[in-house]
Amino acid sequence: xxxxxxxxxxxxxxxxxxxxxxxxxxRVALIAERMGHHPDWCNVYNKVAIRLxxxxxxxxxxxxxxxxxxxIDALVG
Numbered sequence: 001x002x003x004x005x006x007x008x009x010x011x012x013x014x015x016x017x018x019x020x021x022x023x024x025x026x027r028v029a030l031i032a033e034r035m036g037h038h039p040d041w042c043n044v045y046n047k048v049a050i051r052l053x054x055x056x057x058x059x060x061x062x063x064x065x066x067x068x069x070x071x072i073d074a075l076v077g
Contacts (some may be wrong), residue, residue: 002069002075007060009069013076021046024075030073039062039072040076 002011016019021043028050030039040051050072052065 002073002074004061005047005055009061009065010050011069011072012049015046015048018045024048027075028072031075032068035068035071037066037068038069 002009004010013021013024015024024041025041025048028039028041037054040053042049052061052068053059054062054064
């Protein structure tokens with residue numbers, strides 16, 4: 001589940017291996033590019049940590065972040 005902390009939405013996803021994590025990141029990248037709203041993220045082996053905030057709104061959580069979070073959630077079911 002997404003957690004809101006320090007003016008960011010945070011969530012860490014865990015996958016079977018690096019290939020699954022990387023494929024997830026590629027799918028997220030396509031969605032983010034289409035939305036024009038890009039995540040701050042980190043990948044270590046099978047984990048992908050994502051932080052969302054809207055920089056041009058003062059680096060706070062906005063509806064754009066919540067929309068992207070919902071789209072990301074839809075990828076993992």
